[in-house]
Amino acid sequence: MSTSFKLPHRGWLFDLDGTVYRGEALIPGAGETIAALRAAGRRVAFLSNKPLDTRADYARKLTRLGIPTVADDVINSSLALARHLRRLDPGAPVFVIGEPPLVAELRAHGFEVRTDARVRWVVIAFDRTFDYAKLNTALQAVRGGARLIATNPDRTCPTEDGEIPDCAGMIAAVEAVTAGRVEVIVGKPSPIILEVALERLGLPARECAMVGDRIETDMVMGKRFGIATVLVLSGITRADDPRIAEVGPDAVLGSIRELFQTT
Amino acid sequence: MSTSFKLPHRGWLFDLDGTVYRGEALIPGAGETIAALRAAGRRVAFLSNKPLDTRADYARKLTRLGIPTVADDVINSSLALARHLRRLDPGAPVFVIGEPPLVAELRAHGFEVRTDARVRWVVIAFDRTFDYAKLNTALQAVRGGARLIATNPDRTCPTEDGEIPDCAGMIAAVEAVTAGRVEVIVGKPSPIILEVALERLGLPARECAMVGDRIETDMVMGKRFGIATVLVLSGITRADDPRIAEVGPDAVLGSIRELFQTT
Numbered sequence: 001m002s003t004s005f006k007l008p009h010r011g012w013l014f015d016l017d018g019t020v021y022r023g024e025a026l027i028p029g030a031g032e033t034i035a036a037l038r039a040a041g042r043r044v045a046f047l048s049n050k051p052l053d054t055r056a057d058y059a060r061k062l063t064r065l066g067i068p069t070v071a072d073d074v075i076n077s078s079l080a081l082a083r084h085l086r087r088l089d090p091g092a093p094v095f096v097i098g099e100p101p102l103v104a105e106l107r108a109h110g111f112e113v114r115t116d117a118r119v120r121w122v123v124i125a126f127d128r129t130f131d132y133a134k135l136n137t138a139l140q141a142v143r144g145g146a147r148l149i150a151t152n153p154d155r156t157c158p159t160e161d162g163e164i165p166d167c168a169g170m171i172a173a174v175e176a177v178t179a180g181r182v183e184v185i186v187g188k189p190s191p192i193i194l195e196v197a198l199e200r201l202g203l204p205a206r207e208c209a210m211v212g213d214r215i216e217t218d219m220v221m222g223k224r225f226g227i228a229t230v231l232v233l234s235g236i237t238r239a240d241d242p243r244i245a246e247v248g249p250d251a252v253l254g255s256i257r258e259l260f261q262t263t
Numbered sequence: 264m265s266t267s268f269k270l271p272h273r274g275w276l277f278d279l280d281g282t283v284y285r286g287e288a289l290i291p292g293a294g295e296t297i298a299a300l301r302a303a304g305r306r307v308a309f310l311s312n313k314p315l316d317t318r319a320d321y322a323r324k325l326t327r328l329g330i331p332t333v334a335d336d337v338i339n340s341s342l343a344l345a346r347h348l349r350r351l352d353p354g355a356p357v358f359v360i361g362e363p364p365l366v367a368e369l370r371a372h373g374f375e376v377r378t379d380a381r382v383r384w385v386v387i388a389f390d391r392t393f394d395y396a397k398l399n400t401a402l403q404a405v406r407g408g409a410r411l412i413a414t415n416p417d418r419t420c421p422t423e424d425g426e427i428p429d430c431a432g433m434i435a436a437v438e439a440v441t442a443g444r445v446e447v448i449v450g451k452p453s454p455i456i457l458e459v460a461l462e463r464l465g466l467p468a469r470e471c472a473m474v475g476d477r478i479e480t481d482m483v484m485g486k487r488f489g490i491a492t493v494l495v496l497s498g499i500t501r502a503d504d505p506r507i508a509e510v511g512p513d514a515v516l517g518s519i520r521e522l523f524q525t526t
Binding site: 127128129130131132135136139140143155156162163164165166168169170171172173174175176177179 | 433
């Protein structure tokens with residue numbers, strides 16, 4: 001008996017929610033698949049649009065669920081935004097529509113996070129503490145010349161209790177009142193977050209594969225960037241979704257378990 | 264010496280902010296103009312998109328500033344929404360993104376205002392207490408089949424301290440996360456609020472004029488409905504605004520004072 005992988009790539013990027021786990025439960029076979037990839041010398045990193053937890057939190061969760069992971073192996077939209085904005089405008093004063101883990105990531109990258117409108121950037125993220133006062137501060141900041149940047153384009157976020165509003169709600173509110181436009185959204189399907197991930201893997205795009213459950217982010221990003229794409233049906237996408245044929249992932253699997261085959 | 268009016272109409276509708284007063288100060292001549300119109304047997308009502316105060320509050324403010332007014336002479340977007348929705352779905356359970364005066368108006372019109380998502384309508388208004396929890400309740404309501412209706416389309420609201428986010432921010436957030444569309448916005452420039460005002464005046468449209476400071480609401484509404492339009496430059500619109508020529512109000516005056524001429 002030997003183990004083999006459907007795709008020969010040296011670097012593997014995994015989405016989290018719906019791909020590696022659902023809520024607090026590991027997708028069956030995820031632990032074995034990741035362990036086998038690592039044992040075979042493949043490099044693995046995790047890629048999430050969610051800015052609600054720190055990368056260390058995600059690493060601890062994966063480790064607790066049986067996939068030992070360090071924070072540096074987790075790339076989320078907070079990290080991608082902080083890295084990208086550091087290239088555009090290092091140390092800039094910023095106002096954040098977002099939660100404490102994003103604020104911490106921005107501070108760790110040298111930004112001056114302010115609570116007033118005297119800033120050069122308004123950072124917009126999935127924020128369960130979004131309110132009118134933040135919307136007003138964003139408006140005043142833009143009237144003072146601030147630019148807009150956002151973490152992720154998702155409309156809603158699946159939870160164990162159903163979908164809840166995601167970053168698209170905050171982006172739409174700010175754009176509507178300011179009459180401005182978000183200049184860049186760094187999360188999937190943007191190449192910005194993928195570049196950060198490839199840098200972590202230390203491999204060129206052609207040697208890497210993206211495994212995820214969302215067509216409009218995971219698969220579209222992979223296709224745009226020319227990396228291999230594996231759609232798993234363990235999350236939000238149903239097998240009869242017509243977009244599967246349109247986007248054309250390199251493989252469509254029931255779940256991460258099928259990446260690892262015993263023959 | 265005699266007094267005359269530039270336009271012969273029997274019914275006069277006045278916008279409030281920027282037309283009759285600015286903040287707590289009456290526009291010079293507003294009191295005399297309204298008093299002269301009334302003395303000449305013309306009918307006067309006030310028309311505002313703002314759902315932040317009750318109609319009684321607006322009437323008290325006008326009275327305090329020297330224009331004796333009863334609540335029934337004030338038509339705002341809360342009243343227009345309550346009247347319109349009562350025709351569409353009387354007594355329906357509703358969830359309100361809005362402030363207490365709107366909730367009171369809906370209750371007074373027989374609606375069941377709920378704080379959970381088990382509703383047939385989500386009412387979206389200018390709401391300085393808007394937050395993520397309300398956005399989430401709106402999402403859950405729409406997922407359960409609720410429809411969307413809104414008070415007013417304004418992007419921002421001028422205040423003495425500058426502009427603050429108005430209803431367009433709340434509408435955009437809800438539409439973005441629900442992927443739904445607001446079916447109707449009752450406030451100016453909708454004919455819905457104008458119909459309520461004409462009913463109050465008891466006059467046909469051809470005998471009425473609209474006086475206001477906003478092109479995209481006051482003037483556009485009047486033009487669409489075929490009532491006379493008077494733009495005043497005492498509020499948000501500047502004399503060099505190219506939209507003045509595009510929309511073509513029947514008269515453009517420095518302020519309400521010029522409606523009343525001594526010859």
